[in-house]
Amino acid sequence: MTRRKAKIEEAVFKALMIGSTAAVLGSLALILGTVVWRGLPALNLDMVTQTPKGGYYLGKEGGILNAIVGSLYLAGGATALSLLASLPIALYLQVYAARSRWADVARLALDVLWGVPSIVYGAFGFIIMLWLGIRASLLAGIITLAILELPIMVRAMDEAIAMVPSALKEASYALGATRLETAVRVILRQTAPGLLTGVLLAFGRGIGDAASVLFTAGYTDRLPDSLLGPAASLPLAVFFQLGTPFPAVQDRAYASALVLTAIILALSLISRALAGRFARHVIR
Amino acid sequence: MYKPHIRIEDLKAWYGNGQALKGITADVPEHQITAIIGPSGCGKTTLLRCLNRLLEEAQATRVSGHVWLDGTDIYGPGVDVTEVRTRVGMLAPKPFPLPMSIYDNVAYGRRIHGLQRTLDKGNGRNLDRIVQHYLQAAGLWEEVKDRLHDPASGLSTGQQQRLCLARALAVEPEVLLCDEPTSALDPISAQGIEEQLLALKEGTTIVLVTHLLRQARRLADHIIFLWMGELVETGPAEQIFHSAQDERTRAYVAGNIG
Numbered sequence: 065m066t067r068r069k070a071k072i073e074e075a076v077f078k079a080l081m082i083g084s085t086a087a088v089l090g091s092l093a094l095i096l097g098t099v100v101w102r103g104l105p106a107l108n109l110d111m112v113t114q115t116p117k118g119g120y121y122l123g124k125e126g127g128i129l130n131a132i133v134g135s136l137y138l139a140g141g142a143t144a145l146s147l148l149a150s151l152p153i154a155l156y157l158q159v160y161a162a163r164s165r166w167a168d169v170a171r172l173a174l175d176v177l178w179g180v181p182s183i184v185y186g187a188f189g190f191i192i193m194l195w196l197g198i199r200a201s202l203l204a205g206i207i208t209l210a211i212l213e214l215p216i217m218v219r220a221m222d223e224a225i226a227m228v229p230s231a232l233k234e235a236s237y238a239l240g241a242t243r244l245e246t247a248v249r250v251i252l253r254q255t256a257p258g259l260l261t262g263v264l265l266a267f268g269r270g271i272g273d274a275a276s277v278l279f280t281a282g283y284t285d286r287l288p289d290s291l292l293g294p295a296a297s298l299p300l301a302v303f304f305q306l307g308t309p310f311p312a313v314q315d316r317a318y319a320s321a322l323v324l325t326a327i328i329l330a331l332s333l334i335s336r337a338l339a340g341r342f343a344r345h346v347i348r
Numbered sequence: 349m350y351k352p353h354i355r356i357e358d359l360k361a362w363y364g365n366g367q368a369l370k371g372i373t374a375d376v377p378e379h380q381i382t383a384i385i386g387p388s389g390c391g392k393t394t395l396l397r398c399l400n401r402l403l404e405e406a407q408a409t410r411v412s413g414h415v416w417l418d419g420t421d422i423y424g425p426g427v428d429v430t431e432v433r434t435r436v437g438m439l440a441p442k443p444f445p446l447p448m449s450i451y452d453n454v455a456y457g458r459r460i461h462g463l464q465r466t467l468d469k470g471n472g473r474n475l476d477r478i479v480q481h482y483l484q485a486a487g488l489w490e491e492v493k494d495r496l497h498d499p500a501s502g503l504s505t506g507q508q509q510r511l512c513l514a515r516a517l518a519v520e521p522e523v524l525l526c527d528e529p530t531s532a533l534d535p536i537s538a539q540g541i542e543e544q545l546l547a548l549k550e551g552t553t554i555v556l557v558t559h560l561l562r563q564a565r566r567l568a569d570h571i572i573f574l575w576m577g578e579l580v581e582t583g584p585a586e587q588i589f590h591s592a593q594d595e596r597t598r599a600y601v602a603g604n605i606g
Contacts, residue, residue, distance in 0.1 A: 163407055230406075235444045235512070238402055239457040239519055240434035249456070254447040345447040345499045 099325060103318030111319055116285040121305065123312040128320050131301035134288050135324070137202060138281055138297055139271035142209030146217050146266055149210075151259070154221035158228075159247045171222070177215040183275035185212045190279040202288050202295040205281025212276050213266035220265050224258025225251060232347060256342035264335045268328055274299035298324040350377035350570070353523060353553040354399065359413035361394050361403060367577060368394045371413070374572045374582045376523075381545065381554045383568035383585070385561065387606030390574040392557040396525050399555060400436040401429050417523070434461060437521030441528040443508035445500035446515075450492050453500045453511055454479045457519035478518060486514035487544055506537025513544060523553045530563070542567060561601065565589060573597050 114127030153170075161167040189208035198204060228251055236246040252259070274297070282294030283304070298320055305317035354376035361369040369391045376382045376399075384392045397403040398411055401422060414421045422432045434457075446453050455475055479496070483489040488510040492503070500511055509529065516524060526545065530538035545554055545567060558564050564571065564585070571588040573581045573596075581588060581597045592598045599605045 229444065231440060231442065231444045232446070234402055234405060235440060235446060236456075237405055238400060238433055238438040238440075239460070239515065240430045240432075241456075241460050242430055245460050249448075249460070250446050345449070345501065347445055347447050347501050 096325070099318055099321045102315055103320075103322035106312070106315035106319040107322060111316065112323060115287060120285075121308055121313055123310050128296075128298070128301050128316070128323070130285055130287050131296040131298045131320065132323060132327075134202070134281070134284075134295035135271050135298040136327070137288055138205045138209055138277060138295060139267055141202075141206035142213055142270045143217075143263060143267045145206060145210040146213040146270075147263060150214060150217040150221055150262070150266075153218045154225055155247045155251070157218075157222050158225040159233075159243050159251065171219070174215040174218055178219065181275070182212055182273045183278075186276040186279050189276065193280065198292070200280060200282030200294050201290075201292045202281060203291040205277045205295055205297075206291075208276050208280040209270045209273065212273060213270045216269055217262045217266040220262030221255075221259050224255045224262060227258070228254050229347075253342075253345055254347060257339035257346065260335050260339050260342060264331060267331065271327065272299060272324065274303055298327075350375075350380065352376065353378035353418065354555075355414075355416040356395075356399075357414040357416065359395070359398055359415065360411070361391070361398060362410040363394075363406075364408045369398070370577045372572075372574070372579045374579055375570075376553060376555055376572075377570050378553050379549055379551065380569035381549050381556055381567050382570040382572060383556045383558055383564040384572045384574065385558060385564050385600070386574035386580075387600070388559065389576075391577045392559075392574060393527055395572070395574065396527050396555060396557045399523070399525055400433050400438055402433070402438065404429075434519055435521055436523040436525060437516035437519055439509070439513055439516055439524065439526045439529045442532045443505060443512045445503070445508050445511055448500065449497045450483075450500050450503070450511060451479055451496040454482055454514050454518050456515060461519065482514040482518040483511075485517055485544070485548075486510045487540055488514055504537075506533050506540070509533055509537065509541060510544070513541065517548075521552065523555065524548065526554060526556045528557055528559065531559075561603065573600065575600075 110125060111127040112132060113129055114125070115130045116128070117124060117126035120126035157167045157170060161170075185208055189204060189211075193200070193204050232250065232254060233246055236250045237243075241249070277295075277297050278300060281297060283296050283300050284294045285296070288295035301320045302317045302324070305313050305320060308314065352375040356372055356374045356376070359369055359372040360367065372391075372395060384395055386392055394403060399415060399422075403409050403411060411423065414423055416422075417432070417435065421427070422436075446456055448456070455478070458475065458478060480489060480493075483492065488507060491507060492498075492511075500508065503511060509532070513529075524545075529545075530541050533541065542563070545556070548554060549569075556564075556567060558567075568585040571582060571585050572579065573588060573592075573594075575596055581592055581594045588597060589601050592601060596605070
């Protein structure tokens, strides 16, 4: 009789697991479906090759090239800047401070920062800008986004490096390597695919965030031409176009969202291919 | 009589609050194979990992006492741990190649120690010769000479262990620590490693941890017998195997306990 109960339990839990997976995949499909269904008809060559002309937000000609280029500059710059800080932090946490209380405090702080709403980063960046007397600019946007991306990147790298078998590190130490040599020559190679995932996660959050660039990078209908000038971004382009009363412009908002999704998809595919190459030497 | 290469003096080790070694004093003779034997959990591996100061890389470990390597205490003040590990190499129970090519694995130690230019200044082909030499010494050259730049992870376990041996030898250590080096290998590969170790002892002092009494009988010139973290008996293999002083040693080598 007990075996019968176990079988029923198994069936129920299996159904629940399949059900929740289906629910998540279903919602994702619904979101993507809506974006494609409303956005695709509005998407044309002008959208991705033109900047907004006069009356664009009333439904006249032009495109969102300003936002595409702005977003790539903002998220690309922020990811590069964040990477410069994240990699040393993650290596420090894992290789040098692995078992100290200090590392646990740092991880807790990063986890809290991860959960902080991006509007707070935006407001914080804005206060600093006021204090320093700089205007909304590409540079301010990049710095704010970099701070937003930092906890995601560090924690993803931290987890990836934590998976390195201790015997592998010891193999390097036993040859007389220092911690730094082991970190740079062994751990970075072993964890390259995981580190790349961390970079991609951070880039994804950076390019999709509207609130932190609203005050810091501002918005402009022109292409960004200086670090000290304002820069447009795709999430804000979606926001502004969706806020107009014209259905044609609202459809362009969906088209902009589609472009944003396509950029993230393309980046995921590229990084998967790269991760495959990086994984060539990984020891399992 | 023998010339001691390593003198272990009142060595104690703890994991957290548990004491794993309770004051070991023993010699490791130069250019011989010294086997550390004893039942599971007696501290064999702990003792071995004290000899290249690798134990301190693990969590909450503590060591006291002295390990004299050619008259220098490796636990003395101001000792550079990376230099100790350059002089005392190690072969682990399970082979862990580094995440790089076969060639780079062997060249790794030379590169980090800047030894690649020892014979012939700035000549990149010199490193090629060094890599070939040590792959031959480990008995792996014939099997990998056509794929030196392939990932080391693609080798079989037996080949990986020989690669790890080549990698350790390339640093030219005076002492080679072997922690159950054949435990993950098939009998043929294991025999290969044993033959390499016997060939190596001419110029290298070898310390071997093994739970296989037969392996100790085949290879060892000198024995350190541990029991629950204590040294029971140490001396030439002949003496330990045939005329041991202690009751526990006699019972262990006869296969009655452990």
